[in-house]
Amino acid sequence: MPHLPNTLNSYWLWREVCAKLGVSNPTYRYWKSTPNLKLNNKYLFVQKNTLPQKYEYVEKILTDLSGHLPIKYASDKLHVNEHLFSYEKMKLYKEFEYKFVEDVKFVNIKKFFTEFGIKVGKNSIIQLGKIKDLEFAPNATFYNLKNDYGIVVYD
Numbered sequence: 001m002p003h004l005p006n007t008l009n010s011y012w013l014w015r016e017v018c019a020k021l022g023v024s025n026p027t028y029r030y031w032k033s034t035p036n037l038k039l040n041n042k043y044l045f046v047q048k049n050t051l052p053q054k055y056e057y058v059e060k061i062l063t064d065l066s067g068h069l070p071i072k073y074a075s076d077k078l079h080v081n082e083h084l085f086s087y088e089k090m091k092l093y094k095e096f097e098y099k100f101v102e103d104v105k106f107v108n109i110k111k112f113f114t115e116f117g118i119k120v121g122k123n124s125i126i127q128l129g130k131i132k133d134l135e136f137a138p139n140a141t142f143y144n145l146k147n148d149y150g151i152v153v154y155d
Helices: 014-021 025-030 053-061 071-077 109-115
Strands: 011-013 036-039 043-047 068-070 098-101 104-108 125-130 140-144 149-154
Touching (some): 014 025, 068 071, 068 109, 104 109
Antiparallel strands (some): 036 043, 125 149, 140 149
16 A cells, blocks of 8 residues: 555554643653654654553554544645545545544545555655646556546656
């Protein structure tokens, strides 16, 4: 499976960790053995199985985000307007599975890619949109989706 849908497979949403533990927001900075990941300078995630020993118990009740991405980050990576994931009136909205964690909306990109057989390399650029708006190149792979939408993967 490509890199993009697996981005959060080994991470917890920091906002959820904070809420469950009742610790302050900047606490993760003092946990030197707990790597973190920041997406869009907005979403912070801490790596699974690296919380300090006295807080390990919380991992059993945290939300698994494997295959999911925050909708803002997903829209940036797919070069599409965030509205696609935000409003039920959008034609592709129902093709995606969503999950809310601490008021952050996540979209299941892995399931979507798997259902449509989309293959993406680690350094590929992905463009999702109406077929008439997509740009095609010789080194690109085109995937036709529903409702006049498609995905172009540039390798």
